[in-house]
Amino acid sequence: MSKLVIRNIGLILSGDLAKPILDGDCIVCEGDRIVAIGNGNELDTDGAREIVDAHGTTVAPGLIDSHVHPVAGDWTPRQSQMNWIESTQHGGVTTMISAGEVHTPGRPKDVVGVKALAIAAQRCFENFRPNGMKIIAGAPVIEQGMEEQDFKDLADAGIKTLGEVGLGTVKAGEEAGRMVAWARKYGIQSTIHTGGPSIPGSGLIDKDVVLAADADIIGHINGGHTALPDDQITCLCEQCHRGIELVHNGNERAALLAMRTANELGQLERVILGTDGPAGSGVQPLGILRMVALLSSLGDVPAETAFCFATGNTARMRDLDCGLIEVGKAADFVILDQAQHSPGANILESVQQGNLPGVGMTIIDGVVRLGRSRNTPPATKLPEVVA
Numbered sequence: 001m002s003k004l005v006i007r008n009i010g011l012i013l014s015g016d017l018a019k020p021i022l023d024g025d026c027i028v029c030e031g032d033r034i035v036a037i038g039n040g041n042e043l044d045t046d047g048a049r050e051i052v053d054a055h056g057t058t059v060a061p062g063l064i065d066s067h068v069h070p071v072a073g074d075w076t077p078r079q080s081q082m083n084w085i086e087s088t089q090h091g092g093v094t095t096m097i098s099a100g101e102v103h104t105p106g107r108p109k110d111v112v113g114v115k116a117l118a119i120a121a122q123r124c125f126e127n128f129r130p131n132g133m134k135i136i137a138g139a140p141v142i143e144q145g146m147e148e149q150d151f152k153d154l155a156d157a158g159i160k161t162l163g164e165v166g167l168g169t170v171k172a173g174e175e176a177g178r179m180v181a182w183a184r185k186y187g188i189q190s191t192i193h194t195g196g197p198s199i200p201g202s203g204l205i206d207k208d209v210v211l212a213a214d215a216d217i218i219g220h221i222n223g224g225h226t227a228l229p230d231d232q233i234t235c236l237c238e239q240c241h242r243g244i245e246l247v248h249n250g251n252e253r254a255a256l257l258a259m260r261t262a263n264e265l266g267q268l269e270r271v272i273l274g275t276d277g278p279a280g281s282g283v284q285p286l287g288i289l290r291m292v293a294l295l296s297s298l299g300d301v302p303a304e305t306a307f308c309f310a311t312g313n314t315a316r317m318r319d320l321d322c323g324l325i326e327v328g329k330a331a332d333f334v335i336l337d338q339a340q341h342s343p344g345a346n347i348l349e350s351v352q353q354g355n356l357p358g359v360g361m362t363i364i365d366g367v368v369r370l371g372r373s374r375n376t377p378p379a380t381k382l383p384e385v386v387a
């Protein structure tokens with residue numbers, strides 16, 4: 001099996017809230033898996049196909065965007081834009097999860113059409129991986145008239161997650177709750193649109209609907225973009241134990257409120273991040289890094305903790321095999337450093353002061369996919385493929 005060694009690492013961010021910083025300066029991968037983490041002089045690094053010298057930079061798990069709206073290939077009709085997925089990879093994202101292919105022109109609303117679109121999207125994005133990006137798509141938006149058998153059919157066809165509940169004709173809590181329970185019974189995860197209407201045609205989903213629907217993820221609890229009133233956001237954090245998703249295409253103040261509430265509850269493991277792009281506010285290639293910097297700088301959590309929101313937390317909640325630097329997990333990494341001329345003694349201090357880090361390299365499935373990002377501020381130090 002092909003072996004990748006990343007050596008001379010300055011800092012390893014694990015993605016695991018319980019221990020966000022790991023000891024060691026070296027990671028060894030075989031094929032698409034991490035096989036060893038530690039000090040380079042103690043690990044078996046012989047016979048590597050490729051060696052990356054990190055030159056003292058930071059290695060983190062590839063970032064996960066928990067909330068995107070892909071349509072077809074690397075094109076979004078929402079903003080008539082090409083290559084938004086590839087551009088997002090330049091923001092350190094290596095896995096993205098569809099919250100529904102809702103921008104598909106002429107999106108079908110009849111049950112067989114809903115199922116067909118989801119299955120087609122799942123197949124297309126499984127086969128289409130720009131630069132190796134992992135895209136979990138095929139997220140049907142539930143519509144009135146769907147029966148239990150439809151959810152079984154979807155699960156049998158490989159569908160793993162529902163699109164945002166509430167974007168279709170199902171807007172009542174009880175009806176949504178029934179369908180979410182059917183989805184869960186067959187192993188399909190769910191997320192719900194929380195807050196005011198996103199674009200003309202969508203509607204309000206308030207806390208009572210969210211609680212009654214009981215989806216696995218409280219999708220954009222900070223609104224997309226219109227947030228619920230503060231008391232409803234804190235109530236959702238307190239009364240529902242589901243995932244608390246904060247998105248870039250949402251209300252920043254509400255995101256901070258939700259994260260602080262989760263922190264006060266001692267439940268930061270519930271916090272996950274998305275962009276909700278492409279959207280009315282555009283495509284956000286650096287959206288996940290911007291959320292990490294926002295939450296860390298204004299929400300008073302250490303930068304290494306905020307990185308967990310974008311990696312290990314999402315992976316655990318979404319049942320993914322990436323997002324953690326841990327033996328046996330996927331060899332998906334983003335290599336970062338403090339942005340040039342940014343204040344702070346190191347990358348963590350710089351992010352805690354609200355600055356974005358610079359991406360120097362992206363690795364997916366143990367293969368170097370990108371060198372220096374064309375989108376982030378330039379990193380001070382860059383990793384290098386040396387053999």
Ligand SMILES: [Zn+2]
Nearest residue numbers: 164193198224
């Ligand atoms: Zn939404």
